[in-house]
Amino acid sequence: xxxxxxxxxxxxxxxxxxxxxxxxxxxxxxxxxxxxxxxxxxxxxxxxxxx
Amino acid sequence: xxxxxxxxxxxxxxxxxxxxxxxxxxxxxxxxxxxxxxxxxxxxxxxxxxxxxxxxxxxxxxxxxxxxxxxxxxxxxxxxxxxxxxxxxxxxxxxxxxxxxxxxxxxxxxxxxxxxxxxxxxxxxxxxxxxxxxxxxxxxxxxxxxxxxxxxxxxxxxxxxxxxxxxxxxxxxxxxxxxxxxxxxxxxxxxxxxxxxxxxxxxxxxxxxxxxxxxxxxxxxxxxxxxxxxxxxxxxxxxxxxxxxxxxxxxxxxxxxxxxxxxxxxxxxxxxxxxxxxxxxxxxxxxxxxxxxxxxxxxxxxxxxxxxxxxxxxxxxxxxxxxxxxxxxxxxxxxxxxxxxxxxxxxxxxxxxxxxxxxxxxxxxxxxxxxxxxxxxxxxxxxxxxxxxxxxxxxxxxxxxxxxxxxxxxxxxxxxxxxxxxxxxxxxxxxxxxxxxxxxxxxxxxxxxxxxxxxxxxxxxxxxxxxxxxxxxxxxxxxxxxxxxxxxxxxxxxxxxxxxxxxxxxxxxxxxxxxxxxxxxxxxxxxxxxxxxxxxxxxxxxxxxxxxxxxxxxxxxxxxxxxxxx
Amino acid sequence: xxxxxxxxxxxxxxxxxxxxxxxxxxxxxxxxxxxxxxxxxxxxxxxxxxxxxxxxxxxxxxxxxxxxxxxxxxxxxxxxxxxxxxxxxxxxxxxxxxxxxxxxxxxxxxxxxxxxxxxxxxxxxxxxxxxxxxxxxxxxxxxxxxxxxxxxxxx
Numbered sequence: 001x002x003x004x005x006x007x008x009x010x011x012x013x014x015x016x017x018x019x020x021x022x023x024x025x026x027x028x029x030x031x032x033x034x035x036x037x038x039x040x041x042x043x044x045x046x047x048x049x050x051x
Numbered sequence: 052x053x054x055x056x057x058x059x060x061x062x063x064x065x066x067x068x069x070x071x072x073x074x075x076x077x078x079x080x081x082x083x084x085x086x087x088x089x090x091x092x093x094x095x096x097x098x099x100x101x102x103x104x105x106x107x108x109x110x111x112x113x114x115x116x117x118x119x120x121x122x123x124x125x126x127x128x129x130x131x132x133x134x135x136x137x138x139x140x141x142x143x144x145x146x147x148x149x150x151x152x153x154x155x156x157x158x159x160x161x162x163x164x165x166x167x168x169x170x171x172x173x174x175x176x177x178x179x180x181x182x183x184x185x186x187x188x189x190x191x192x193x194x195x196x197x198x199x200x201x202x203x204x205x206x207x208x209x210x211x212x213x214x215x216x217x218x219x220x221x222x223x224x225x226x227x228x229x230x231x232x233x234x235x236x237x238x239x240x241x242x243x244x245x246x247x248x249x250x251x252x253x254x255x256x257x258x259x260x261x262x263x264x265x266x267x268x269x270x271x272x273x274x275x276x277x278x279x280x281x282x283x284x285x286x287x288x289x290x291x292x293x294x295x296x297x298x299x300x301x302x303x304x305x306x307x308x309x310x311x312x313x314x315x316x317x318x319x320x321x322x323x324x325x326x327x328x329x330x331x332x333x334x335x336x337x338x339x340x341x342x343x344x345x346x347x348x349x350x351x352x353x354x355x356x357x358x359x360x361x362x363x364x365x366x367x368x369x370x371x372x373x374x375x376x377x378x379x380x381x382x383x384x385x386x387x388x389x390x391x392x393x394x395x396x397x398x399x400x401x402x403x404x405x406x407x408x409x410x411x412x413x414x415x416x417x418x419x420x421x422x423x424x425x426x427x428x429x430x431x432x433x434x435x436x437x438x439x440x441x442x443x444x445x446x447x448x449x450x451x452x453x454x455x456x457x458x459x460x461x462x463x464x465x466x467x468x469x470x471x472x473x474x475x476x477x478x479x480x481x482x483x484x485x486x487x488x489x490x491x492x493x494x495x496x497x498x499x500x501x502x503x504x505x506x507x508x509x510x511x512x513x514x515x516x517x518x519x520x521x522x523x524x525x526x527x528x529x530x531x532x533x534x535x536x537x538x539x540x541x542x543x544x545x546x547x548x549x550x551x552x553x554x555x556x557x558x559x560x561x562x563x564x565x566x567x568x569x570x571x572x573x574x575x576x577x578x579x580x581x582x583x584x585x586x587x588x589x590x591x592x593x594x595x596x597x598x599x600x601x602x603x604x605x606x607x608x609x610x611x612x613x614x615x616x617x
Numbered sequence: 618x619x620x621x622x623x624x625x626x627x628x629x630x631x632x633x634x635x636x637x638x639x640x641x642x643x644x645x646x647x648x649x650x651x652x653x654x655x656x657x658x659x660x661x662x663x664x665x666x667x668x669x670x671x672x673x674x675x676x677x678x679x680x681x682x683x684x685x686x687x688x689x690x691x692x693x694x695x696x697x698x699x700x701x702x703x704x705x706x707x708x709x710x711x712x713x714x715x716x717x718x719x720x721x722x723x724x725x726x727x728x729x730x731x732x733x734x735x736x737x738x739x740x741x742x743x744x745x746x747x748x749x750x751x752x753x754x755x756x757x758x759x760x761x762x763x764x765x766x767x768x769x770x771x772x
Contacts, residue, residue: 021373022370022374023384023623024385024387025372025373027384029369035410036409036413036416039410040416040420040634043423044420044423046426046496047422047426050426050724051651051726184756273717273732273734277732315619316620338653339655339735340654340730341657341659341732341735343657347655348647351642358631359631362631362632363624366623366627366628370624416635422642422645425654426728428730428754429754430728497723498723500721502755502761503754503762509765511750511765514750514752568619604659605659605734606662606735607734609734615759
């Protein structure tokens with residue numbers, strides 16, 4: 001029991017510094033966003049030159 | 052927000068929850084049907100790829116469009132639906148306790164009705180009386196037994212779905228004021244979506260196609276039937292995706308030794324799917340006459356809204372990975388990635404599915420982009436697209452799931468060698484799909500049509516070029532198809548082994564501990580009446596005027612064309 | 618409900634992109650007329666001989682604009698060839714006499730569904746001479762893959 005409580009506390013400490021600890025996630029999702037952005041405009045360009 | 056004083060609600064240790072054995076049996080029969088349908092479906096896919104590439108010629112008794120119908124129905128409808136219900140029955144038993152005898156009987160009734168429907172539809176496809184593809188667009192007409200089978204299939208899933216939802220609401224009633232377990236919440240959102248969407252296909256099959264196929268009516272309103280089909284057809288893809296998301300949200304965090312990042316955001320994502328994945332069917336009909344630009348644009352906007360819950364999901368899932376990796380000692384911007392269990396198929400297969408969802412999602416946005424749809428509509432691009440979404444993201448997630456779900460419900464163990472076999476399956480599937488879907492996307496941009504047997508259009512240079520590209524070629528598609536078939540057969544072997552031959556033992560049904568924010572779940576999110584009400588309002592808004600117009604200003608209907616499909 | 622700071626950044630970017638896409642599409646469509654084919658006229662598909670589609674073919678509207686009235690059928694188009702000089706703009710008005718087809722010129726934005734009972738419409742300017750392939754990309758029966766016609770664009 002006490003060990004699990006300790007674990008939960010550690011867990012919470014980590015949560016408190018969460019602004020720095022999700023940097024990898026931000027980089028990753030922004031990469032996803034950039035990919036979507038570029039592919040969308042690539043096909044839009046294709047549409048324009050085929051008109 | 053500081054997460055203080057929350058520990059009291061969080062399960063401190065994993066309770067030894069399991070799937071009740073009677074529920075396990077119900078789950079198991081669903082999984083068995085799913086994988087047998089899968090095997091036949093992928094063999095159909097192999098023949099198509101080879102025939103379309105001009106590598107083999109089909110025997111006279113086997114039509115290309117007949118196989119294409121079987122491939123679509125067996126994989127997109129039968130395999131997915133059965134596996135989803137198998138997952139739901141086991142998961143509900145695990146998280147909400149055993150089903151009552153009454154509800155379990157209802158589940159069995161649903162299974163039997165669905166299976167009778169499946170066999171009726173399948174027999175007509177085998178008899179070449181229903182080569183209308185899995186979208187069965189009128190006025191091509193299949194045998195009435197095919198339509199009756201489809202209707203029974205849908206009704207059977209409603210009965211089984213009602214059993215699952217009743218089990219969830221029973222729990223909710225017995226625990227007033229508590230946030231409901233995430234598994235039940237998400238399964239219920241998925242099933243409500245399925246029932247509401249199914250009304251569209253039920254309306255066209257029972258109200259239009261069956262009377263017409265039985266000769267009770269002479270003509271059919273083609274545009275209305277297409278519209279009702281796509282009212283169902285788009286939420287259908289979310290019916291595949293949402294259970295895959297449930298694996299990502301609820302199972303994967305446990306497999307990697309962590310805990311879901313946020314429960315409220317997970318619930319919010321599922322509510323948004325429920326609200327916005329139905330009033331969007333026109334984005335499949337952007338190129339057709341009889342629907343005004345205005346209503347097409349409205350539904351395009353609503354389609355873009357349904358991207359938002361996927362944006363939320365992308366963040367939540369990777370935040371869960373990062374948080375877990377850091378808790379296990381990972382440092383720096385990316386080195387926490389090394390802490391993830393890359394050798395565990397229960398993680399790795401769904402992870403590859405997630406990666407594939409990036410190009411799949413980007414492609415989906417392009418498809419739905421109003422006039423941009425002209426570039427890709429009904430080309431091989433679209434086929435490439437949904438072989439990424441349902442054919443890779445969903446399927447790889449379900450593969451990963453099979454490696455724990457089957458041992459859980461058969462009382463067996465996942466062995467090391469089976470895990471390795473699963474890793475090989477995952478790699479083969481990914482590589483095969485890269486070749487097949489990649490080539491399909493590019494061929495589609497060049498204009499190569501979908502759903503078309505081998506043809507060179509009298510050796511027209513443009514059509515010939517679709518066979519001659521280095522990568523963008525029907526030959527690449529066929530090679531990818533062969534690799535995928537190898538992966539599929541291996542997966543079928545994995546299934547057989549796990550179901551009947553793996554060593555007996557206890558296997559964990561991985562389920563994330565409740566997220567830290569569980570006690571703060573906004574009660575509003577659990578207000579089903581409200582969400583169903585809003586969903587109905589959105590549907591009425593997006594569809595009432597165009598459908599009224601289709602009925603009131605309908606051109607003379609179309610007679611039956613049943614000689615063209617044989 | 619708590620949103621992490623980075624999640625706010627991500628959602629702002631993501632939703633912002635969606636709004637931008639919709640704005641670009643909306644402006645191109647409603648201000649510059651690049652609409653998806655959505656013609657609202659209807660016909661009786663079983664009695665096309667009583668309609669303007671009784672004699673499908675090409676009409677010259679002015680110096681470089683033509684109207685092509687075309688009937689899609691299993692498995693072909695009527696007429697099966699049209700010829701125009703390069704630089705011409707062709708307004709295609711297409712309907713079906715039987716099942717659902719499409720009228721698609723690969724490599725261009727001409728790609729529309731042809732549902733029986735409806736007339737669909739789009740236009741295209743053919744700047745390059747050559748033989749353009751027109752195909753049906755909606756399954757219409759066992760001979761679907763043979764369905765095609767030609768547009769000859771002469772220099």
